[in-house]
Structure formats: structure tokens, C-alpha cells
Amino acid sequence: MLTYNNNSDTMIIVLHEIYGVNKHIVNVCETLSKYQYNSIAPNLLKDNIVFNYDQAELAYRNFMDNVGFEEAIKQIKQILCNVRPHYKRIYVMGYSIGATLA
Numbered sequence: 001m002l003t004y005n006n007n008s009d010t011m012i013i014v015l016h017e018i019y020g021v022n023k024h025i026v027n028v029c030e031t032l033s034k035y036q037y038n039s040i041a042p043n044l045l046k047d048n049i050v051f052n053y054d055q056a057e058l059a060y061r062n063f064m065d066n067v068g069f070e071e072a073i074k075q076i077k078q079i080l081c082n083v084r085p086h087y088k089r090i091y092v093m094g095y096s097i098g099a100t101l102a
Helices: 023-034 053-066 068-086 097-101
Strands: 002-004 010-015 038-041 089-094
Touching: 002 023, 010 023, 010 068, 010 097, 023 038, 053 068, 068 089, 068 097, 089 097
Parallel strands: 010 038, 010 089
Antiparallel strands: 002 038
């Protein structure tokens, strides 16, 4: 799980595309950090796999076969339960499949 802590009272949970926590997601979290927000980007994929953009079909198959929406939602709910007591505001944002989950 990628984590940026700025001692903020606001947490932003960034949900990745089918590709995992790639450079794009790292850049998003770094940008949020520059604005003094706390952010986390959990890797919802098993074994913390990261796919390249030219591996879209393989990445999609991996997500559907090894994670799926139910398991991903379960992971996200657990994260929300863990961070809720520590923040005044929590936002969830996502890209592609992460947007659907958000």
C-alpha cells in the first residue's frame, strides 16, 4: 500500500486501474501530498502485481479472475473502517475500475 502522511485531517484513498499501483497512481498520490493531504493507494491486486498499459487484456483478466469486484469492495471497506476514526474527512477516488469501485 502506497501511503503519504502529512498529518492532515483529510484522507484521500486512491483506487487504481486494472494495472495496479503504477507510476500514474504514484504521481496522483505525490500531487495530493504536495497539497498537504494524506493519501493511500492500496494495491487491490494479489501479490502487488503491476501491469503495463499495453497489457490491458491480461490486466483485466487478472483482475476478474483473481480479485473481482466483491473482493475489491471488501478490501476497500476494511481500509475505510481502519482509517475512519483518524480523519475528519475521507474521500475515495478512482480511475477506470477503481472509479467503478469508488
